[in-house]
Amino acid sequence: MNSLELLSEFETFLQKKKDTGKKIIAFLGHDNIPIELLEAADFFPLRMIFAGDDQLMNSSNTYLPPSTCSFAQSCIGYFTLTPRTHKFLEYVDYFLLSNHCVSDICVSEIISDVADLKRLDFYVPYYRNENASKYYKIELTNLKNEIEKLTRERIPDYKIRDSIIKQNDFKKVVKDISNLKIKGYEKLKLYQKAMLFGPNVQPELERIVEKHRDHNEINLKEYKNLLLTGCSIFIDDFLIDLIDESGGNIVHFDTWIGHQYYSQIFSQETLEKIQDPYKLLIKRFETNVYGDHCISHSLENQINSIINYINQFKKENPNMEDVAVLNHIIKFCDHFSLFQSTFKQKLQEKGVKVLNLERDYSRAMRGQLRTRIEAFMEMI
Amino acid sequence: MSVFTDDIIGFKSVLRLAYNFLNGNSYLKRQKFKERKKLISVALPFSDLIFASDAVPVFPIRMEKFNIHPYLTALDTAKNLLGWNWTTKLLTIARKFDFLEILDNVLDDVIYTINDKYNELYDLAIDNGIPSDFCYGITGLTGMFISKAKNLDANINFTIRCSAWNKYSETLQDYVPRQIWVDIPPRNLDNSVELLADNVSKAISDLEDVTGNFVTDNSLKKQFRIGNQIKRFYKTILFELSNSDFYPCNPATFAEILALLGISFQDYNSNAQRYLENFSDLVKESRERIDKERGMDVSDMPRILVTPVFGGWEPQVHEILYDLGARTIYADWEILNLLEEIDVSKNSDPIRSYAEFLFKPTTYGIGYNQEALTDSYIETAKELQVDGIVFNQVFGCHSISNCYSRLRKKIRRKLEIPTTVINFNKIGENVEQVKTRLGAFMEMFHL
Ligand code: SF4
Ligand code: SF4
Numbered sequence: 001m002n003s004l005e006l007l008s009e010f011e012t013f014l015q016k017k018k019d020t021g022k023k024i025i026a027f028l029g030h031d032n033i034p035i036e037l038l039e040a041a042d043f044f045p046l047r048m049i050f051a052g053d054d055q056l057m058n059s060s061n062t063y064l065p066p067s068t069c070s071f072a073q074s075c076i077g078y079f080t081l082t083p084r085t086h087k088f089l090e091y092v093d094y095f096l097l098s099n100h101c102v103s104d105i106c107v108s109e110i111i112s113d114v115a116d117l118k119r120l121d122f123y124v125p126y127y128r129n130e131n132a133s134k135y136y137k138i139e140l141t142n143l144k145n146e147i148e149k150l151t152r153e154r155i156p157d158y159k160i161r162d163s164i165i166k167q168n169d170f171k172k173v174v175k176d177i178s179n180l181k182i183k184g185y186e187k188l189k190l191y192q193k194a195m196l197f198g199p200n201v202q203p204e205l206e207r208i209v210e211k212h213r214d215h216n217e218i219n220l221k222e223y224k225n226l227l228l229t230g231c232s233i234f235i236d237d238f239l240i241d242l243i244d245e246s247g248g249n250i251v252h253f254d255t256w257i258g259h260q261y262y263s264q265i266f267s268q269e270t271l272e273k274i275q276d277p278y279k280l281l282i283k284r285f286e287t288n289v290y291g292d293h294c295i296s297h298s299l300e301n302q303i304n305s306i307i308n309y310i311n312q313f314k315k316e317n318p319n320m321e322d323v324a325v326l327n328h329i330i331k332f333c334d335h336f337s338l339f340q341s342t343f344k345q346k347l348q349e350k351g352v353k354v355l356n357l358e359r360d361y362s363r364a365m366r367g368q369l370r371t372r373i374e375a376f377m378e379m380i
Numbered sequence: 381m382s383v384f385t386d387d388i389i390g391f392k393s394v395l396r397l398a399y400n401f402l403n404g405n406s407y408l409k410r411q412k413f414k415e416r417k418k419l420i421s422v423a424l425p426f427s428d429l430i431f432a433s434d435a436v437p438v439f440p441i442r443m444e445k446f447n448i449h450p451y452l453t454a455l456d457t458a459k460n461l462l463g464w465n466w467t468t469k470l471l472t473i474a475r476k477f478d479f480l481e482i483l484d485n486v487l488d489d490v491i492y493t494i495n496d497k498y499n500e501l502y503d504l505a506i507d508n509g510i511p512s513d514f515c516y517g518i519t520g521l522t523g524m525f526i527s528k529a530k531n532l533d534a535n536i537n538f539t540i541r542c543s544a545w546n547k548y549s550e551t552l553q554d555y556v557p558r559q560i561w562v563d564i565p566p567r568n569l570d571n572s573v574e575l576l577a578d579n580v581s582k583a584i585s586d587l588e589d590v591t592g593n594f595v596t597d598n599s600l601k602k603q604f605r606i607g608n609q610i611k612r613f614y615k616t617i618l619f620e621l622s623n624s625d626f627y628p629c630n631p632a633t634f635a636e637i638l639a640l641l642g643i644s645f646q647d648y649n650s651n652a653q654r655y656l657e658n659f660s661d662l663v664k665e666s667r668e669r670i671d672k673e674r675g676m677d678v679s680d681m682p683r684i685l686v687t688p689v690f691g692g693w694e695p696q697v698h699e700i701l702y703d704l705g706a707r708t709i710y711a712d713w714e715i716l717n718l719l720e721e722i723d724v725s726k727n728s729d730p731i732r733s734y735a736e737f738l739f740k741p742t743t744y745g746i747g748y749n750q751e752a753l754t755d756s757y758i759e760t761a762k763e764l765q766v767d768g769i770v771f772n773q774v775f776g777c778h779s780i781s782n783c784y785s786r787l788r789k790k791i792r793r794k795l796e797i798p799t800t801v802i803n804f805n806k807i808g809e810n811v812e813q814v815k816t817r818l819g820a821f822m823e824m825f826h827l
Contacts (some may be wrong), residue, residue, distance in 0.1 A: 062785060063785050063786075064782045064785070065773060065775075065781060065782055066779075067513065067776050067777075068778060068782060069778075097749070099541060099543075099566055099748075100543075101779050102541055102542055102544070102779045102780075103541045103543075103778050105541065105748075105749050105750070106749075106750055106778070106782055106783075107753065109749055109750050109786075121749075123565075123566035123567050123748065124564060125563065125566065126539040126546050126563055126564075126566070127539060127561065127563035129563070131563070131575040131578055131579055132461035132563065132565075134575055135565045135572060135575055137567070138565075138570045138571070139567075140574060141570070142569055143568070152719070163533075186457075191687050193759050228529075262648075287551050294544050295539070295547065295549065295550040296537075296549070296550050296553070296559065296561060297550075298547075298550060299550065324589070330514065332776070334542075334543040334544040334547055334778060335543060335547060337511050337514070338510070338511065338514060338544065338547050338551060339511055339547065339551065340509075340511065340516075340550060341508075341509030341510070341511075342509070342551065342554065345509075358511075
């Protein structure tokens with residue numbers, strides 16, 4: 001399924017949701033958002049995980065300087081450009097502001113203003129420790145109260161818990177996808193679909209997992225195997241095509257769309273032990289060590305996770321070339337740009353080949369990106 | 381350009397501030413090796429806890445060796461021989477003997493010396509792989525750590541909503557292994573102030589661990605008192621002196637003083653008591669000069685707030701504005717709510733008071749969103765009664781610099797004063813464009 005089909009399918013899907021009276025709440029696609037709380041309030045959580053282009057980026061220039069990451073710029077474009085690139089965004093009722101990075105805050109403020117959407121705020125602590133967890137709880141309660149004020153309906157705890165279990169089961173299916181022996185290109189499409197539709201596509205994804213489970217559909221030896229880290233690859237981004245066309249195959253998506261999402265699965269034991277849904281959500285925040293929002297060990301955790309994967313891959317595929325790392329940096333990204341040279345240096349010291357691929361969403365960059373990817377492929 | 385000569389004489393407080401800033405390297409060496417004090421780096425004006433633990437806060441550029449104007453060195457020698465009061469007399473005598481050529485451009489030179497160093501450290505960071513996409517401030521600070529971090533015993537970080545800042549803070553452990561964190565929750569909701577107070581307590585324990593000193597309620601309150609007095613004087617300069625029709629010096633010099641205060645306020649030149657005395661003298665001297673009508677009548681010069689500058693700005697701005705007939709006000713710390721006092725009343729708990737103080741900048745100053753930040757701009761502009769605002773859009777700043785379009789709308793609605801935006805990437809890089817922009821901007825005052 002290509003992106004166009006995916007988006008058109010989503011359009012129909014969202015229209016149906018809307019017809020049943022669901023309220024749609026959109027937010028910038030990053031982690032730490034308690035979507036289960038939103039679902040329990042009968043909202044449909046819509047992650048903005050759409051890549052951009054020149055037009056979308058340019059249309060943000062009235063609001064933000066061009067030295068803003070092109071994903072954030074494009075998100076503004078999705079709501080300001082007419083006719084809307086994605087018609088389904090007209091169905092959005094609310095916008096959730098969060099502080100994954102400061103651009104998330106600014107963009108959410110701008111979108112809710114220009115699109116005249118009621119805004120809800122949810123801030124995530126910058127640090128991860130006991131007090132940060134207590135603060136996360138305060139934000140959860142605040143969000144719950146704000147939503148209840150808005151909908152004039154109480155959000156029962158059991159509904160949040162049900163949603164947590166539902167999302168948790170879904171994440172397990174997404175994790176199963178990660179284990180399939182299919183091309184990275186295909187995996188990404190499935191991850192993107194999963195993030196967009198949520199558990200609504202669980203049966204479909206289960207069927208796919210079933211179909212491919214015992215089949216090895218890719219001969220890894222034919223490809224240059226890569227681990228993708230840094231910024232996620234969003235829907236309709238040509239980057240994945242460039243990697244594919246250059247003979248590359250992503251064996252592991254160490255990004256939010258990918259590993260960081262399905263690494264947050266609760267064990268059955270935890271689910272049984274912790275009945276309070278808020279405690280579960282807090283626990284998830286505490287264990288989200290691979291996320292890039294919280295400091296002060298994000299780089300260290302990222303590097304450890306990458307090394308672990310590479311070692312595991314080596315063990316499972318002893319006769320193959322090592323996995324190389326493609327660090328995808330959307331230009332001006334506060335989270336990944338600053339670290340890039342240290343990141344590369346630290347991994348190179350451990351013998352890992354790294355390409356820091358910095359880019360924006362402009363078409364003009366395509367040629368340059370292709371050349372850099374191809375050169376890297378030759379090098380590995 | 382020599383517009384400052386006459387103003388320098390008599391401003392011993394400013395000279396002292398400048399000298400103490402530039403002479404950081406040898407002062408800090410003395411503190412570290414002779415006095416056996418711990419040096420702890422800090423950026424943004426959050427030095428109080430360090431002082432309270434009897435360590436020495438350092439805004440890291442001050443570890444650098446500066447080319448100190450020979451005049452300032454001469455002054456220091458004179459001070460050592462005669463004391464600062466005598467120095468003024470000495471200067472007055474010197475003036476009679478036509479020492480003016482030596483006096484030329486001292487403060488101007490100070491600002492340029494600091495900024496040259498900033499540029500040098502910025503380049504050092506770029507050479508060491510920091511992408512040029514980050515704001516000048518963060519890049520320059522990284523250069524400072526690359527250059528001199530080995531002298532530091534620890535570094536203290538405060539989280540704010542600027543994600544580049546938080547990530548930059550994380551990178552510092554590569555330069556200074558001992559990191560102390562004060563995590564400020566994003567918003568002041570519910571009992572967050574208690575959580576923050578607990579985080580402050582933990583940071584204090586870390587400071588005690590580094591310094592081997594006990595931090596008591598008394599030592600905290602004593603430091604907060606000093607800080608409060610400094611802030612009061614700072615406000616006097618911003619609200620009273622900068623708003624008067626007669627300036628104790630020409631407006632370009634006044635802007636340079638404000639610039640110097642802005643930079644040095646971050647670590648109080650590593651000596652809070654001395655800094656307070658300088659501030660107090662500065663206010664006293666300025667008032668005296670105004671009373672004696674020594675200075676300049678500025679009643680017909682519009683007052684222009686130039687902001688934000690703490691992340692880097694083109695220092696020629698105030699000279700350009702002066703040439704265009706305006707006076708420049710730099711007031712970042714006021715806008716960001718960092719000049720708020722800390723409660724030191726008898727029964728107050730200093731840790732909680734400090735937590736409450738920390739929430740002010742993060743709630744109303746830099747704010748938790750652009751709405752709060754722009755409100756703070758409007759409030760401060762109103763209180764300062766400025767006639768126009770020049771917004772300094774720092775390349776790569778995603779927190780403050782990108783609120784301009786929102787701010788412009790608000791200014792139109794709520795203040796109705798002229799505003800313009802200038803772009804800044806690196807000192808000296810964009811001067812012609814800035815001149816053109818400011819020229820067009822000042823036209824609005826002559827219509
Ligand atoms: S700056 Fe980075 S983290 Fe923030 S919105 Fe852009 S890509 Fe995401
Ligand atoms: S707020 Fe802007 S100027 Fe300040 S550190 Fe962050 S990016 Fe730099």
